[in-house]
Amino acid sequence: MNATTRQDAPERARPAVSKVRGGSSETTARPVVIVHGSMDRSTGFRRVSDHLPDRTVIGYDRRGWGRSRSLGGPDVDHQAHVDDLSAILAELAAPIVLGHSYGALVALAAAAADPSLVAGIVAIEPPVRWLPWWPADDPWEKTVRGAAAEGGPEQAARALLTELLGPASRLHLARAQPSDLAADGTALISEMTDPTVDVPRFNPLTFATPTVVAAGSRSAPHHVEVARRLAELLPHGRFAEISGAGHASHVSHPQEVARLTEQIDSNPEFDSKPENHLIEEQRR
Incomplete structure (x- = not known):
């Protein structure tokens, strides 16, 4: 379904959004929006939110999952998930987005479409299938x-x-x-099996949003490699390895995942990498 068709169609129902944690009334810390991956839902991040006591943590179940199961269907493609997240972000004041797996890919695409919506991203093992380090047969x-x-x-x-x-x-x-x-x-x-996921949704070399790209040390080698390489390509990117974690690091290592959001607030600009430095990193 192309963008023109989607604009002409009747407005579709949106996933329900809820506060996973309310945060402190006196805090000035940015809120965090969670975008879960496949075979998951927002409640899977409760332990992460427990380690963010001073932040408002907002979650929603993506189309086809959890409370939004009835909103799924054959017409739901990657862009539909990006549209949902963009609508949620538009009602907030530039939060930090914590995306896991497929949800991280949604977060990156939404930030690329409108960088003003997001202060920073924590992207845990995004399946960027169009990068050359992703295997042809995952x-x-x-x-x-x-x-x-x-x-x-x-x-x-x-x-x-x-x-x-x-x-x-x-x-x-x-x-x-x-x-x-x-x-x-x-x-x-x-x-x-969504073919649109294989289409590049953002240019890593011009991506404007400060981003921590993370991977568990025990995750599949290509997940770790793609996360590391993506962080190297992003002008404002940093790679973080979660020691001892597999793909579901938000379940096994919630404190470490929560801590990654602090990296966004402590250094929101993530100094740009000089071109020659980037080239050196790619040669390693």
Whole structure:
């Protein structure tokens, strides 16, 4: 669906936005907006918000997930998620955006479309599939495609959760309702097979927003490599490795993830990298 068609169509329902944490009434710290990844929802960041007591933390469930499950569907592409986030940001005073995985990609695209909406971004392992360091056949995408072909959306959700959480997935899957797994699997397949995600949505070399790009030290090697390389390319980018964490660092290392937002406020400009310095970093 192109931009013209979307403007002419009736206004679609928007995801519900809620405060995960209210923050201190006396604080001057910027609020934080959370954009969750696939197979997740905003409540997955509660432990992160516990380590941000002085900030207002705002969350919402993206289309197809959690409380916004009914807003999903075949017409929901990456741009729809960007539009939702942009509408939320437009009602706030330039917050910090904390995006995880697919949600980090949404955050980067929204900031590129209108840099004035965002003070800074913490992007945890964004799947920037059009960068040259992303493999042509991503292992998780391969797992989801194979499981979906074998057992449909429910099996796809089970397969990815098993890879994401390892042994800890057993308890989660034992408690999950098959209907919920099937619904999550449908949204998962939609996001992983969306061809518009492969189209460059921002130019890293001219990206204006201060950004911390982070990755867990135990994450898939290409997730770490893409995060590191993206941070090197961004004029106002910094890379942060979360020691001992896998892909779900907001669950296993919430304090470390919360601390990354402080890097935005403590050094909001993130001094631009001189061109020769950037070239040297790319050679390493």
